Amino acid sequence: MKSGPVVVAGGLNTDILSRLPAPLRLGTSNPAHTTFSPGGVGRNLAQNLAQLGVPTRLLGVVGDDAFGESLLNLTAASGVDVSGVLRRAGPSGSYLAVLTEDGELHAGLSSMALTAALTDAEAQRWAGHLDTASALIVDANLPPEVVARLLDEAARRGVPSVLEPVSAPKAGRLRPLLSPARPVWLLSPDRAELAALTEQNLTAADDAALLDAAQQLRQRGADFVLITLGQRGSWLVGEGLPIHTPARQAQVLDVTGAGDALLAGLIAARWYGQGWPDALRQAHLCAALTIEALGAVRADLSSERLLAEWGRPVLLLSSAF
Numbered sequence: 001m002k003s004g005p006v007v008v009a010g011g012l013n014t015d016i017l018s019r020l021p022a023p024l025r026l027g028t029s030n031p032a033h034t035t036f037s038p039g040g041v042g043r044n045l046a047q048n049l050a051q052l053g054v055p056t057r058l059l060g061v062v063g064d065d066a067f068g069e070s071l072l073n074l075t076a077a078s079g080v081d082v083s084g085v086l087r088r089a090g091p092s093g094s095y096l097a098v099l100t101e102d103g104e105l106h107a108g109l110s111s112m113a114l115t116a117a118l119t120d121a122e123a124q125r126w127a128g129h130l131d132t133a134s135a136l137i138v139d140a141n142l143p144p145e146v147v148a149r150l151l152d153e154a155a156r157r158g159v160p161s162v163l164e165p166v167s168a169p170k171a172g173r174l175r176p177l178l179s180p181a182r183p184v185w186l187l188s189p190d191r192a193e194l195a196a197l198t199e200q201n202l203t204a205a206d207d208a209a210l211l212d213a214a215q216q217l218r219q220r221g222a223d224f225v226l227i228t229l230g231q232r233g234s235w236l237v238g239e240g241l242p243i244h245t246p247a248r249q250a251q252v253l254d255v256t257g258a259g260d261a262l263l264a265g266l267i268a269a270r271w272y273g274q275g276w277p278d279a280l281r282q283a284h285l286c287a288a289l290t291i292e293a294l295g296a297v298r299a300d301l302s303s304e305r306l307l308a309e310w311g312r313p314v315l316l317l318s319s320a321f
């Protein structure tokens, strides 16, 4: 197994969260409390991995504005190698959420034109980053042809790949890409994304139906499928499985980034050579810690922090992804 960096390809955004102290009045100015913080699924995954001690390289694109500069600087400061992130003319990606007094989402506005405009030619130029990679993680914010190219280039090099579906609409775009000819080591849908990937209505599906849907994805080239179910934990489906792992009890403050922390915690544990049950427990611990704090990534999430929370070493020091 290679012990090189985990390469993460995906979105980099600035999360702009505006909380309203009173009901929203349309067509006029409203007082609000607004915060700006780095986000984007791929970027969040990369920051979490780097903080957990995994060498991590991020591939993506930012604009030529101050937000792009700041995203690059803050992400690099957390330990991520950002040398593969492109800078292009135009506005950097952003996600603007208008939240009610209770923190519920009123409206979310995603602006990711530069990421959406990435092409197969750029993906081909990125392929060299996979030569020494121990794993590839791709987020579905990238255009489907870029996702397909990166998965194929990873497969050609024997690099295991992880596909994070991001949202139900973006998962739907991945559906035609999945095939036994394009193997994916791990696919990590939530319930809505699993429904979009398998074209089924799973809104009220019981566990047996969810596991059945995951098996369908295995027949289309996914070795393992991690179904995340919020406070009900997760199911991991694959050879010799399934296993259910309960979520950790958490005092929820901000659910942003829960899924990203979960996946990064899982990959970090596997990178350090842990088996699935321990890796899954670590993953849920990372998710719980993340939703107990504001922002998509906790700057204090680290292996030391996990050790303190768990009371025993969670990351072994032998790399065998």
Ligand SMILES: Nc1ncnc2c1ncn2[C@@H]1O[C@H](COP(=O)(O)OP(=O)(O)OP(=O)(O)O)[C@@H](O)[C@H]1O
Pocket: 166, 189, 190, 228, 229, 230, 231, 233, 234, 247, 248, 249, 250, 252, 255, 256, 257, 258, 259, 260, 262, 283, 284, 287, 288, 291
């Ligand atoms: N209310 C909660 N209580 C405890 N843990 C939670 C809660 N919500 C989420 N989690 C944790 O976060 C993990 C990921 O959340 P979820 O299953 O909602 O994934 P997701 O839909 O991909 O999330 P995201 O919107 O962040 O992408 C869960 O498996 C669980 O560990």
Ligand SMILES: [Mg+2]
Pocket: 166, 190, 259, 260
């Ligand atoms: Mg998710």
